[in-house]
Amino acid sequence: MSSDAPLILVRALHFWAAATLFGGAGFLLVLRRLPAGTLALLRVAAGAAALTGVGWFVLVFTAVAGSGGALVEPDAWAAFAAAPFGSPWLARLALCAVAAALVAARRPALFCWLGAALVIDQAWLGHAANGPPLGVAFYWLHVGSGFAWVGALVMLCAVARAERRIPRDGLAIFAWLGVPIVITLVGGGLVEAALRGVTPADLVATPYGRIIAAKILVLAAMLGLAQRHRARGATRLTLRLETALGLLVLALAAALGITPPG
Amino acid sequence: MNRLILPAALAATLAGTATAAAHAQLERAVPAVGSTVAAPDHIALFFSEGVVPGFSGIAVADAEGHAVKTGKPSGKGAELDVPVSGLRAGTYLVRWHAVSVDTHKTQGSFRFTVAP
Numbered sequence: 001m002s003s004d005a006p007l008i009l010v011r012a013l014h015f016w017a018a019a020t021l022f023g024g025a026g027f028l029l030v031l032r033r034l035p036a037g038t039l040a041l042l043r044v045a046a047g048a049a050a051l052t053g054v055g056w057f058v059l060v061f062t063a064v065a066g067s068g069g070a071l072v073e074p075d076a077w078a079a080f081a082a083a084p085f086g087s088p089w090l091a092r093l094a095l096c097a098v099a100a101a102l103v104a105a106r107r108p109a110l111f112c113w114l115g116a117a118l119v120i121d122q123a124w125l126g127h128a129a130n131g132p133p134l135g136v137a138f139y140w141l142h143v144g145s146g147f148a149w150v151g152a153l154v155m156l157c158a159v160a161r162a163e164r165r166i167p168r169d170g171l172a173i174f175a176w177l178g179v180p181i182v183i184t185l186v187g188g189g190l191v192e193a194a195l196r197g198v199t200p201a202d203l204v205a206t207p208y209g210r211i212i213a214a215k216i217l218v219l220a221a222m223l224g225l226a227q228r229h230r231a232r233g234a235t236r237l238t239l240r241l242e243t244a245l246g247l248l249v250l251a252l253a254a255a256l257g258i259t260p261p262g
Numbered sequence: 263m264n265r266l267i268l269p270a271a272l273a274a275t276l277a278g279t280a281t282a283a284a285h286a287q288l289e290r291a292v293p294a295v296g297s298t299v300a301a302p303d304h305i306a307l308f309f310s311e312g313v314v315p316g317f318s319g320i321a322v323a324d325a326e327g328h329a330v331k332t333g334k335p336s337g338k339g340a341e342l343d344v345p346v347s348g349l350r351a352g353t354y355l356v357r358w359h360a361v362s363v364d365t366h367k368t369q370g371s372f373r374f375t376v377a378p
Binding site for chain 1 (some may be wrong): 285311312314316317331361362363364366367368
C-alpha cells in the first residue's frame with residue numbers, strides 16, 4: 001500500500017462530499033422539490049465534508065511539518081499559517097466548521113453555497129496555487145463544472161430511488177445543462193492546458209500521465225452513457241454506472257493532485 | 263454539437279489535470295552540485311518552484327558522517343538559503359527537503375567538496 005493511500009482516500013471522500021453538496025444541492029434547487037432522502041443525503045455529505053476536510057488537513061499538516069507531534073507545537077502552527085497555503089487551509093477549516101453546522105440545515109441553497117465555497121477555496125490547496133491567477137479562475141470553472149456534473153448525478157440517483165423511477169424533469173435538467181457544463185469543462189481545461197502544458201507522451205510515459213489517461217478513458221465512458229441517456233433514455237443501471245464512473249474520475253483526480261508530474 | 267463534445271471533453275480532462283505543476287525540484291545549488299569550492303558560509307538552493315522556508319531545510323554531513331552545524335533556513339520564492347559554519351577541507355553530503363507552496367514535499371541530496 002502506498003504511503004500516499006490515506007491522503008488519496010481522504011481527498012477522494014472529500015471531493016465526493018463537496019461534489020454532492022455543490023452539484024447535488026444545485027440539482028435540487030433546479031428541480032424545485034425535495035424528494036424523500038435527498039435532504040438527508042445533503043446532511044450526510046456536509047458531515048462527511050467536515051470530517052474528511054479535517055482529515056485532509058491533518059495529513060497535509062503532519063506531512064509538511066514532518067511529524068504528527070507538530071499538531072501540538074505552536075511554532076509549527078505559526079509556520080503553517082505564515083506559508084502561502086496557510087490562509088486557504090485555515091479557510092478550509094472554517095468551511096469544515098460550517099459544514100458541521102449544516103448537518104441540521106434544511107435549505108438546499110445553504111448546502112450549494114457551501115459546496116461552491118469549497119470549490120473556490122480548493123484552488124489554493126494544491127497545484128493550481130503554483131500558477132498564475134488566471135489559472136485559478138479556470139480551475140474554478142473546470143472543477144466546478146466537474147463537481148456539478150457528478151454531484152447532480154449522485155442526486156438524480158437519490159431522487160430516482162425516492163420516486164421509484166427516473167424523473168423526466170430530472171433528466172431534462174441534464175439535457176439542457178449538460179452541454180454548458182461540458183463546454184465549461186472544456187474551456188477551463190483548455191486554458192489550463194495552455195498555461196501549464198502536458199505532452200501526449202506523458203500519458204504513457206509517467207505515473208502522472210497514466211492517471212490522466214485513466215481519467216480520459218473513464219470520462220469517455222461517462223460521455224458515452226450520457227449520450228445514450230439523451231438518445232434512448234436512462235435506466236437505473238446505466239444511471240448508476242455513469243454516477244459510479246463520475247465518482248471514479250474524482251478519485252483519480254484525488255490521486256493525480258498529489259502525484260508528481262514527470 | 264454532440265460530435266464535438268467527446269473530443270472536447272477529453273481535451274478538457276487532459277487540460278484540467280495539467281494544472282499539476284512539477285513539485286519543487288532542485289535546479290541548482292551554491293556551492294554547485296559536485297563542485298570543489300572554498301569553504302562556504304552558506305548553502306543556497308534554487309528550486310523549480312516556490313518553497314516554504316519554515317518547512318524546508320538541509321542536513322550537512324562530512325565524509326565521516328559527522329553532522330555540520332547549520333543555521334535557520336531563509337529565502338524567498340524558489341530560493342532557500344541556509345547558513346553553515348566550520349567547514350574544513352573534504353567532501354560534504356547535503357541532504358535537502360523542501361515543501362513547495364502547493365504543500366508537496368520533495369527531497370534529495372548532493373555532494374560538494376571544500377578545497378584544501
